Amino acid sequence: MTVSSGALANLSTVLRWSAWLLLLLGVLLSVGAHIRLSSEAPQAAPAPAKAAPTSGEAVGPGGFAALYVAAYVEAGRGTEASLARYFPNMRNISLEAKAGAQQAHQLAAVRVEHVSPGYWSVTVAARVTASPSTEKDDDEEPAKNNDDTEQAGQVLRYFQVPVRSAEGDDGFVATTLPAEVGAPEVGDSVELDYGSPVPGDAKDETAATVARFFSAYLAGAGELDRYLAPRTALRPVSPAPYTQVEVAQLAELGGDYRRNLPASEGARRQLLVDLWAAAPDRQLRPLTYALTLTARDGRWEIAAVNAAPVLTKEK
Structure with missing residues (x-):
C-alpha cells in the first residue's frame, strides 16, 4: 500500500501534538498531587514506647x-x-x-x-x-499494750x-x-579498692595539703582556691559548720599510701581521707571523703571531691 506524502505529514503532526498533550497532562497530574499532599496535615511519627522505669x-x-x-x-x-x-x-x-x-x-x-x-x-x-x-474520754477503751x-x-x-x-x-x-x-535486711559490708590507711602526718606534704584544704572547705580557714587545681570549681561549705579539721588517716587507690610522694608534673592520686571535724560545741564528728589530686609546679592540688569512693571490682 502506498501512502502519500500529505498523509505522512498529517500523521507526523498528530503524533507531535499527542506527545505534547501527554507531557502537559503529566505536569498537571504532578502539580495536582503535590497540592493535595501539601493540603493534608502531616501525620506525626508514632512516639517510641516508654521504657519501664527501674x-x-x-x-x-x-x-x-x-x-x-x-x-x-x-x-x-x-x-x-x-x-x-x-x-x-x-x-x-x-x-x-x-x-x-x-x-x-x-x-x-x-x-x-x-x-x-x-x-x-x-x-x-x-x-x-x-x-x-x-x-481520755470516759467512753474510750484503754489502748492495748504495744x-x-x-x-x-x-x-x-x-x-x-x-x-x-x-x-x-x-x-x-x-x-x-x-x-x-518489718525492717529491711541490712546489706552486706562493702570493700573499697584502697590500700592500708596510714595516720595523718603533718610532715607528709600531701597530708598537710589535704588538711589545709579541708580547713578552708569546712572551717572557713583561708582561701580555698589556693589548694585547687586549675578549672576545678568548688565552693566552701557556708556557713562553716566546723571550727577545726584534722586528718585522721589516708588511704590510696589500688595500693598502700605513700608519704611524701614527689609531685611529678601531671601525676594523679586518688585518696580516701578520714577526718575529725570539731563543731562549735567542741563535739567531734568523723567524716570521710574521696579525693582526686593532681601535681602541678611541684605540688599536689585538689582536682575533685569525688561523688563516691571506688569499690573493689568483683572477680
Whole structure:
C-alpha cells in the first residue's frame, strides 16, 4: 500500500501534538498531587514506647509514698479526707483511731521495687512519735499494750505502699492503704579498692595539703582556691559548720599510701581521707571523703571531691 506524502505529514503532526498533550497532562497530574499532599496535615511519627522505669529512677513514687505515710500516721476519725488525695478509695473507709494521736518524722523511701510499667512497691521508714497524753474520754477503751510505743518515744517503723502512675502520667496514686512491715535486711559490708590507711602526718606534704584544704572547705580557714587545681570549681561549705579539721588517716587507690610522694608534673592520686571535724560545741564528728589530686609546679592540688569512693571490682 502506498501512502502519500500529505498523509505522512498529517500523521507526523498528530503524533507531535499527542506527545505534547501527554507531557502537559503529566505536569498537571504532578502539580495536582503535590497540592493535595501539601493540603493534608502531616501525620506525626508514632512516639517510641516508654521504657519501664527501674527502681533507681522512681524518685517520684518514693516521695509520694513518704507523703502518704506521713498523712496516714497522723490521720484519724473525721480526717479521712486527708488521705483521699493519695488513696482515692479512702472515701469509702472510716477510721477509728484518734486524729493526731501519732506523728511521723524523718520519713524516707528506703526501697523502691518496680512491679510493672508504671507500678511500684515503696517501703517507707518513719520515726513515729505518740502525741502527749490528754484526758481520755470516759467512753474510750484503754489502748492495748504495744512494744512499739516505747513510752511515747520515737520508734522507727516501716510501711509498704503500692504506688502507680495516675492516668495520663499526671502524678501518682496509692492502690491500697499502707501495710506495716518489718525492717529491711541490712546489706552486706562493702570493700573499697584502697590500700592500708596510714595516720595523718603533718610532715607528709600531701597530708598537710589535704588538711589545709579541708580547713578552708569546712572551717572557713583561708582561701580555698589556693589548694585547687586549675578549672576545678568548688565552693566552701557556708556557713562553716566546723571550727577545726584534722586528718585522721589516708588511704590510696589500688595500693598502700605513700608519704611524701614527689609531685611529678601531671601525676594523679586518688585518696580516701578520714577526718575529725570539731563543731562549735567542741563535739567531734568523723567524716570521710574521696579525693582526686593532681601535681602541678611541684605540688599536689585538689582536682575533685569525688561523688563516691571506688569499690573493689568483683572477680
